[in-house]
Amino acid sequence: xxxxxxxxxxxxxxxxxxxxxxxxxxxxxxxxxxxxxxxxxxxxxxxxxxxxxxxxxxxxxxxxxxxxxxxxxxxxxxxxxxxxxxxxxxxxxxxxxxxxxxxxxxxxxxxxxxxxxxxxxxxxxxxxxxxxxxxxxxxxxxxxxxxxxxxxxxxxxxxxxxxxxxxxxxxxxxxxxxxxxxxxxxxxxxxxxxxxxxxxxxxxxxxxxxxxxxxxxxxxxxxxxxxx
Amino acid sequence: xxxxxxxxxxxxxxxxxxxxxxxxxxxxxxxxxxxxxxxxxxxxxxxxxxxxxxxxxxxxxxxxxxxxxxxxxxxxxxxxxxxxxxxxxxxxxxxxxxxxxxxxxxxxxxxxxxxxxxxxxxxxxxxxxxxxxxxxxxxxxxxxxxxxxxxxxxxxxxxxxxxxxxxxxxxxxxxxxxxxxxxxxxxxxxxxxxxxxxxxxxxxxxxxxxxxxxxxxxxxxxxxxxxx
DNA sequence: CCCGGGTAAATAGTATGCAACTTTAGATTT
DNA sequence: AAATCTAAAGTTGCATACTATTTACCCGGG
Numbered sequence: 001x002x003x004x005x006x007x008x009x010x011x012x013x014x015x016x017x018x019x020x021x022x023x024x025x026x027x028x029x030x031x032x033x034x035x036x037x038x039x040x041x042x043x044x045x046x047x048x049x050x051x052x053x054x055x056x057x058x059x060x061x062x063x064x065x066x067x068x069x070x071x072x073x074x075x076x077x078x079x080x081x082x083x084x085x086x087x088x089x090x091x092x093x094x095x096x097x098x099x100x101x102x103x104x105x106x107x108x109x110x111x112x113x114x115x116x117x118x119x120x121x122x123x124x125x126x127x128x129x130x131x132x133x134x135x136x137x138x139x140x141x142x143x144x145x146x147x148x149x150x151x152x153x154x155x156x157x158x159x160x161x162x163x164x165x166x167x168x169x170x171x172x173x174x175x176x177x178x179x180x181x182x183x184x185x186x187x188x189x190x191x192x193x194x195x196x197x198x199x200x201x202x203x204x205x206x207x208x209x210x211x212x213x214x215x216x217x218x219x220x221x222x223x224x225x226x227x228x
Numbered sequence: 229x230x231x232x233x234x235x236x237x238x239x240x241x242x243x244x245x246x247x248x249x250x251x252x253x254x255x256x257x258x259x260x261x262x263x264x265x266x267x268x269x270x271x272x273x274x275x276x277x278x279x280x281x282x283x284x285x286x287x288x289x290x291x292x293x294x295x296x297x298x299x300x301x302x303x304x305x306x307x308x309x310x311x312x313x314x315x316x317x318x319x320x321x322x323x324x325x326x327x328x329x330x331x332x333x334x335x336x337x338x339x340x341x342x343x344x345x346x347x348x349x350x351x352x353x354x355x356x357x358x359x360x361x362x363x364x365x366x367x368x369x370x371x372x373x374x375x376x377x378x379x380x381x382x383x384x385x386x387x388x389x390x391x392x393x394x395x396x397x398x399x400x401x402x403x404x405x406x407x408x409x410x411x412x413x414x415x416x417x418x419x420x421x422x423x424x425x426x427x428x429x430x431x432x433x434x435x436x437x438x439x440x441x442x443x444x445x446x447x448x449x450x451x452x453x454x455x456x
Numbered sequence: 457c458c459c460g461g462g463t464a465a466a467t468a469g470t471a472t473g474c475a476a477c478t479t480t481a482g483a484t485t486t
Numbered sequence: 487a488a489a490t491c492t493a494a495a496g497t498t499g500c501a502t503a504c505t506a507t508t509t510a511c512c513c514g515g516g
Contacts, residue, residue, distance in 0.1 A: 002287060002499065028468075038501045043468085044275060051279040053375070059230065060468050060507050075372045086310055144303045147281070148376050230469065256498075266471045271498085288477045288498050459516075469506070476499070484491075 004041035007031065008048050015054055015065055022067030026055065053151060070208075077204035079152045083145065084133070084200055085193035088180060091139035092189040099139045100185060106132045107177040114170050122162045129162070132177060139184075161203050164210040172202060232269035235259065236276050243282055243293055250295030254283065281379065305432035307380045311373065312361070312428055313421035316408060319367035320417040327367045328413060334360045335405040342398050350390045357390070360405060367412075389431050392438040400430060 011031065014020050026046060028039040035042075046063040049055050055063040110128045113121045137146050165173065176199040183192035239259065242248050254274060256267040263270075274291040277283050283291040338356045341349045365374050393401065404427040411420035 040500055075370055082314055268470055
């Protein structure tokens with residue numbers, strides 16, 4: 001693994017975590033000094049982040065971290081609602097018994113920790129949930145589809161979702177996971193796809209409620225382009 | 229526009245045209261000598277091409293042009309059949325009268341040249357067709373959806389398609405263009421999406437026939453991973 | 457006090473040189 | 487003769503240095 005690859009991962013994490021806030025610039029020289037590297041590998045990492053949509057490259061000015069508007073998140077959920085049902089539909093004809101068992105394990109572990117009230121538990125649910133979805137992608141066995149979803153989802157959204165779920169929504173989400181496994185076991189692509197679509201649209205509802213209620217209602221900022 | 233941007237365009241064109249054949253390596257130093265540039269901007273262009281799926285980066289070895297298998301093309305049509313109907317469905321609620329007029333102009337010009345027997349005419353149809361689809365994308369007004377489709381379609385497929393159409397298929401394709409415009413005028417998203425899906429699936433059929441019949445039938449090469 | 461121009465500082469874009477890695481060809485050993 | 491080790495050539499990965507562009511600040515004029 002090259003230095004540029006490592007720097008890529010680090011900067012990506014920092015953008016995710018908020019260390020590099022939206023609309024801020026990531027300076028090549030500063031990162032280079034920090035890690036004892038020259039600008040060259042940092043530059044390479046930044047260009048990669050730009051091409052994957054984490055930042056915008058402004059000529060002779062640098063890489064500016066993208067700011068997510070409410071509209072962007074609408075788009076993400078809309079595209080996930082389109083793509084992820086397709087994932088499980090493909091998976092229904094290809095998934096192996098082993099993969100089904102893995103999914104079941106993940107679903108059970110999520111249910112074990114989901115009702116613990118602390119935030120760390122919810123973070124673990126988020127991690128398990130990501131693994132669940134990636135397992136489905138693996139079963140779908142379509143590299144391009146994987147690339148597209150990776151390009152779309154970008155996790156800053158997913159990560160926060162669970163923290164806003166009501167207990168009812170959490171329970172429903174866990175139900176969905178089990179139901180999808182059932183549908184896949186039955187090799188019923190329509191069933192699986194329909195549940196997945198419901199799963200995504202439910203997540204969208206929770207997320208939209210979070211945005212409109214908690215964050216921008218009282219700030220007088222136009223919610224149409226409020227950053228999240 | 230920087231030197232790296234120009235080099236990016238040039239190498240992309242060369243890959244498209246076949247000047248850099250699949251599985252061959254694009255050497256940084258060679259391109260640099262040719263254009264009187266150092267390896268740095270060439271390197272940047274190559275990494276961009278890699279991240280957009282035109283080549284694979286093999287560490288310490290270079291950028292290898294991707295080879296398209298029949299399975300890859302299946303995937304592309306499958307994803308287009310999913311995404312492009314969504315494009316027109318979105319467009320149906322947003323498209324302006326001006327955009328509808330542009331689409332009609334493009335459809336008419338395609339019909340004018342489509343029956344001329346020479347190959348150059350078919351190339352112009354392909355160009356117009358690309359503009360037609362891009363106009364729909366603009367009307368759909370979803371930057372992320374645009375990014376996804378750009379990542380998927382990559383034109384080497386589309387370009388060759390028309391050359392394999394039978395007269396009947398060409399006529400049907402032109403019909404589709406008109407019917408989509410009609411559906412959009414009527415603001416009927418389901419109608420528009422259905423026609424578009426048919427449009428893509430028809431293209432897939434023609435393309436699959438081309439691959440299985442013309443190119444790999446008599447060569448004893450496994451058609452499952454034959455490069456195109 | 458505000459506005460425009462010019463200069464300096466900061467930053468990205470590119471060139472060059474060196475280091476590390478991979479591959480290949482040849483020599484050596486079994 | 488086959489396999490393995492070795493060395494050399496070629497290529498990428500990274501560091502350093504230079505250039506070009508942009509930006510910010512200061513200064514003078516309105």
